[in-house]
Structures are given as structure tokens and as C-alpha cells.
Amino acid sequence: xxxxxxxxxxxxxxxxxxxxxxxxxxxxxxxxxxxxxxxxxxxxxxxxxxxxxxxxxxxxxxxxxxxxxxxxxxxxxxxxxxxxxxxxxxxxxxxxxxxxxxxxxxxxxxxxxxxxxxxxxxxxxxxxxxxxxxxxxxxxxxxxxxxxxxxxxxxxxxxxxxxxxxxxxxxxxxxxxxxxxxxxxxxxxxxxxxxxxxxxxxxxxxxxxxxxxxxxxxxxxxxxxxxxxxxxxxxxxxxxxxxxxxxxxxxxxxxxxxxxxxxxxxxxxxxxxxxxxxxxxxxxxxxxxxxxxxxxxxxxxxxxxxxxxxxxxxxxxxxxxxxxxxxxxxxxxxxxxxxxxxxxxxxxxxxxxxxxxxxxxxxxxxxxxxxxxxxxxxxxxxxxxxxxxxxxxxxxxxxxxxxxxxx
Numbered sequence: 001x002x003x004x005x006x007x008x009x010x011x012x013x014x015x016x017x018x019x020x021x022x023x024x025x026x027x028x029x030x031x032x033x034x035x036x037x038x039x040x041x042x043x044x045x046x047x048x049x050x051x052x053x054x055x056x057x058x059x060x061x062x063x064x065x066x067x068x069x070x071x072x073x074x075x076x077x078x079x080x081x082x083x084x085x086x087x088x089x090x091x092x093x094x095x096x097x098x099x100x101x102x103x104x105x106x107x108x109x110x111x112x113x114x115x116x117x118x119x120x121x122x123x124x125x126x127x128x129x130x131x132x133x134x135x136x137x138x139x140x141x142x143x144x145x146x147x148x149x150x151x152x153x154x155x156x157x158x159x160x161x162x163x164x165x166x167x168x169x170x171x172x173x174x175x176x177x178x179x180x181x182x183x184x185x186x187x188x189x190x191x192x193x194x195x196x197x198x199x200x201x202x203x204x205x206x207x208x209x210x211x212x213x214x215x216x217x218x219x220x221x222x223x224x225x226x227x228x229x230x231x232x233x234x235x236x237x238x239x240x241x242x243x244x245x246x247x248x249x250x251x252x253x254x255x256x257x258x259x260x261x262x263x264x265x266x267x268x269x270x271x272x273x274x275x276x277x278x279x280x281x282x283x284x285x286x287x288x289x290x291x292x293x294x295x296x297x298x299x300x301x302x303x304x305x306x307x308x309x310x311x312x313x314x315x316x317x318x319x320x321x322x323x324x325x326x327x328x329x330x331x332x333x334x335x336x337x338x339x340x341x342x343x344x345x346x347x348x349x350x351x352x353x354x355x356x357x358x359x360x361x362x363x364x365x366x367x368x369x370x371x372x373x374x375x376x377x378x379x380x381x382x383x384x385x386x387x388x389x390x391x392x393x394x395x396x397x398x399x400x401x402x403x404x405x406x407x
Contacts, residue, residue, distance in 0.1 A: 001040065008180055008181070009319075010174040012103050012317040012319045012322075013103055013312075013316060013318075013319050014104055014182060014315070015101050015105055015180075015224070015225065016319040017314065017315060017316065017317040017318040017329070018097075018100040018101045018103070018104040019097060019100075019101055019176070019322060020219070020318055020321065020322060020325075021100055022061065022095075022096050022097025022098070022099075022100045022101060023061075023164040023165055023168050023169065024160070024161075024164050024165075025096045025097070025100075025164075026061040026095070026097055026163070026164050027159070027161055027162070027163040027164025027168070028160045028164075028170055029060065029061075029096065029147070029157075030152075030159075030160065030164075031061065031156040031157075031159045031160040031163065032156060032160070032161045033307055034269070040078075042056075042074060042079035042080065042083035042084075042087075042209035043078040043080060043082070044080060045080040045082050045083075046082075046130070047123075047129045048124075049080055049082065049083040049086075049126075050082050050083055050086045050123055050126030050127055050130065050198075051123055052085075053082075053084070053086035053087040053090070053122070054086045054087070054089075054090040054118075054119050054122035054123050054126070054128060055080070055119075056087065057086065057088075057089075057090035057118075057122065057311075058089035058090050058091070058094055058095075058115050058118055058119055058122075058348060059094075059096050059099075059115075060091050060095055060096075061095035061097045061098070061220075062091050062092060062095065062356065065124055067087070067088060067091045067092045067356075068088075068254055068257050068258075068357075068402060070087075070091075070349040070356055070360065071084050071087050071091075071135055071259070071399045072084075072261055072400075072402035073086045074087060074141070074261070075261065076364070076400055078403065080124040080130070081129050081130070081133055081262055081263075081266055082127065082129045082130035083126060084127060084262065085122075085125050085129045085243050085262070085269065086096070086122040086126030087095055087121060087271055088228050088254075088258065088270060089118070089120045089122040089125045089126070089270065089273060089274060089313070090119060090121075091095040091123055091248060092123035092220060092248045092249055092250075093114065093118035093121075093220060093245050093248050093330055094114045094118045094219055094220055094242075094248075096116045096222070097110050097220075098114070098221040098224065098248075099114060099169075099223050101116060101224050102114055102224055102244075105225065106224060106227065106228055106231075106240075107244070107293075107294065109293040109294055110237075110240075110241070110244075110294055113241065113281065113285070114150075114241075114244060114245070115240070115282075117245055117277055117278070117281045118245070119247050119280075120277065121245075121273050121274060121276075121277030122273075124276075124277065124396060125269055125270055125272075125273030125274070127249060128269045128272075128273065128364070129265075129266050129269050129270070129407055132263040132265055132269060133262075133263060133266050133269065142338060155175055156358075157364045164235045165325050165329070166328075166329050166332055167323055167355045168327035169330075170332070170354075170355055171330045171355050171356065172332065173329060173330070174220055174221060175320060175325045176222045177222075177326070179224060179250050180222075180225050182225075182229075184215045184224050193241045202236040202238050202239055202283075202286045203283070205236055205239035206236075206237075206238065206279060206282050206283075207241050207247070207276075208239075209235075209240075209242045209243045210242055210246055210275065210278065212277070213242065213243055213247035213252060214244040214246055214250060214251075214274075214275075215252050215255075216247065216251060216252075218243075218247030218248050218251075219248060220244075220248040223243060223244055223247045223248055224244070226243065227240040227243050227244050228240075230243070231295070232240070235327035236282075236285075236286050237285050237286065237291065237294035237295060238281075238282035238283060238284070238285040238286035238287075239282060239347075240294075241278065241281055241282045242278045242282045243346040244280065245274070245277065245278040245281075246274055246275065246278045249272060249274045249278075250270075250271065253262045253270070255267065257351065258270055258359070259404040260402065261400075261402045267289075277338070295396050298403055311402045345384065345385045345386065345391070345394075345397065346382055346383070346384055346385075346393070347382065347383045347384075347385060347391075347394055347405060347407075348381060348382055348405070349361065349376075349381050349382065349383055349398055349403050349404070349405060349406070350381060350403060350404040350405075350406050351402065351403040351404055352376070352381055352403060354378075355378070357378070357403075358378045360400070360401060361374075361376050361383055361401065361403070362374045362375070362383075364397050364401055365383060365385060365394060365397055366396075367397075368389055368390075368393050368394055369389060369390075369393070370387045370388045370389030370390070371385055371387040371389050372384075372386050372387035373385075373386045373387065373388070383398075
């Protein structure tokens with residue numbers, strides 16, 4: 001048992017200080033960056049909107065399930081297909097939290113490479129969509145949403161902490177834990193020569209990783225310890241990059257929603273952009289860049305036996321704090337589930353997976369004429385809507401967001 005627990009605790013201690021900082025920055029971005037920017041600047045089907053969407057998306061700490069409703073909401077508010085695709089590609093591959101965590105465990109070169117790959121592939125994918133899947137109609141964005149009362153600085157600070165350390169942890173905390181557990185299992189159970197069998201043929205490694213990564217869900221941050229463990233078992237740095245980019249970028253749920261809302265042409269371009277970008281930069285790392293840039297940090301983590309007592313105490317304290325916050329976030333989520341009350345009008349919705357889904361559904365259903373209040377029970381997949389409204393408009397809004405109304 002100790003053989004498994006020790007690598008797991010080592011990974012947690014390495015990542016937890018940076019995870020805490022990343023979640024804090026994520027909350028600050030969420031509360032202090034005006035949300036209107038993300039839709040007003042993305043309406044035109046040109047290069048500028050694609051680049052802006054990529055710039056907006058790279059630092060945002062949204063996972064591949066959270067980015068789907070956010071992107072669909074941007075699309076509904078006027079973002080072009082190209083800009084929406086750019087946002088879809090750039091956002092889940094990286095984020096402030098995952099960039100910092102990448103630097104801590106895989107080294108600065110990997111941390112620099114991840115946002116660069118996400119940014120470039122997003123621009124290529126968005127431009128290709130604008131070229132091959134041109135808009136046949138323009139979405140009406142003349143109606144503006146009523147802004148809520150301006151929050152005070154203190155309210156924004158509280159909101160940032162709540163978003164970073166409760167909402168974000170509720171959404172991706174489970175995947176970070178899974179990533180750490182899988183990494184520990186890899187460290188213990190994978191033979192030391194598993195990937196060294198193909199060490200002279202990294203392209204084969206990349207194909208193996210890609211085949212696994214595309215359909216499954218991997219959190220951008222949770223994928224980091226998995227990549228680190230696989231590299232210790234012989235996975236090439238380029239193949240590790242393929243895992244880090246393709247895994248978080250898409251999954252089967254995202255594929256189905258994009259096909260439904262944006263169309264098959266956009267889906268094909270979206271997937272090809274991710275695959276080509278991951279392979280291209282993976283080959284660049286393995287064949288053109290110095291290997292020690294990307295393996296030095298891994299070797300250092302595996303060989304370092306001890307650091308200063310201050311550093312070790314800080315890492316341990318950060319791990320304890322992270323565990324406490326994670327437990328609190330899950331308890332808070334369970335408590336909110338018990339507090340939900342059943343209202344008169346109930347709409348069963350398929351496809352909601354996280355707090356971003358919940359927030360987007362509540363926000364957009366509240367805009368429907370006649371609606372006075374909306375409450376979403378995420379665990380049950382149900383929206384409770386009050387007011388005098390046309391149910392067909394509620395159902396249409398649900399479907400437009402990329403979810404599915406279930407009768």
C-alpha cells in the first residue's frame with residue numbers, strides 16, 4: 001500500500017500550492033473581467049474575432065464540459081461559428097490553473113508550450129470554419145440583457161473566492177483527484193519499459209495516446225500528473241503533449257453537442273484542428289527541440305529526495321488546505337441539492353454537467369418573456385421555471401443552448 005500512497009502524496013504536494021494559486025486567479029478573472037466582452041467582440045466572421053476568441057479562451061479555467069454551454073451561450077448571443085470554434089479549441093486545453101500546475105510538475109517549457117499550441121490551433125480551426133462553413137444567416141444580437149446591479153469591490157472579492165474555491169472545485173475537483181489516482185496507479189502498475197518499447201518511434205506513441213485521449217474526458221489540470229507518470233515510464237515529451245492537448249480539448253459529449261449546434265462541417269474542422277495541432281507540435285518537441293527542456297523537470301521530481309524543511313512544510317500545508325477546500329466544496333454541493341424545492345413548471349434537461357451548465361441555463365431561461373424565476377437542480381437535470389410563459393419558448397431556448405429537452 002505504501003508503494004502506491006507515497007507517489008500519490010508526492011504528486012499532491014508538488015501540485016497543491018500551484019493549484020490553490022490557480023483557483024484564486026480563476027476566481028479573479030471570473031469576477032473582474034466584464035462578461036459582455038466575450039460576446040460583443042466575437043460577432044464578425046473574420047480573423048480578428050477568431051484571434052480575440054482564442055485570447056479570451058486560453059487563460060479561462062473551463063473544462064471541456066464547462067466550455068460547451070459557455071460557447072453555446074456566446075454563439076446564441078452573436079458570436080460567429082469561427083469565433084465559437086476558436087473558443088472551443090483554446091479554452092479547455094489550458095487555463096491559468098493548469099498553466100501554473102504544468103510549470104510545477106512538468107517544467108516551464110511545457111507550461112509555455114501548452115498555451116502556444118492552444119492559441120495557434122484555435123486560430124487555425126476558427127479560420128478554417130469561417131472558410132469552409134460560412135454563415136448563411138446572422139444571429140440577432142440587437143436585444144441586450146439587463147445588467148444586474150453593479151457589485152462592490154468587496155462583493156467581487158467574495159464572489160472570486162466563492163467561484164475559485166467552491167464552484168471551480170465542485171466542477172473539476174473530482175477530475176483532479178481522478179488524475180492523481182490514475183497517475184499513482186500508472187507509477188505502480190505500468191512496467192518501466194511500457195513506452196520505452198516504442199521510444200525510437202514516438203509517432204506510434206502519439207497514435208496510441210491520441211486514440212485514447214479523443215473520446216475520453218480529461219481535465220486540463222488533472223491530465224498533468226498522468227502525463228508526468230507516463231513520461232517516467234518512457235512516454236516521449238511529444239506524445240505527452242498530445243495527451244495534454246487532445247485529452248482536455250474534446251470528449252464524446254462535446255463532439256455530440258458541436259455536431260448538433262454548429263453542424264457536421266464545423267465538427268470535422270474542430271477535430272482535425274485539434275489532431276493536427278497536437279501531432280504537429282508533438283513532432284516539433286520530439287525531433288527539433290532539445291529533449292532536456294522537457295525531461296529535466298520530470299527527472300528532477302523523480303530523483304529529488306528532499307527539499308528544505310520550509311518548502312516541505314509549505315507543500316504539506318497546501319495539500320491539507322486543498323483537501324479541506326475540496327471536501328467543503330462537495331459538502332456544499334450536496335447541501336444545495338437537499339435545499340432545492342420543486343416548483344410548478346418542471347423541464348427535464350439532458351446534457352448539463354457542471355455549474356457552468358447550471359448558470360447558463362438559468363441565465364438564458366430567465367430571459368424568456370414571462371419568466372419570473374428559474375432554478376436548476378444539476379444533480380437531477382431539472383429546471384424549475386415560474387411565471388406566465390410559452391413552454392415552447394423554454395424548450396427552444398434549451399435546445400439552442402446545445403442541451404436536450406426530455407419530455
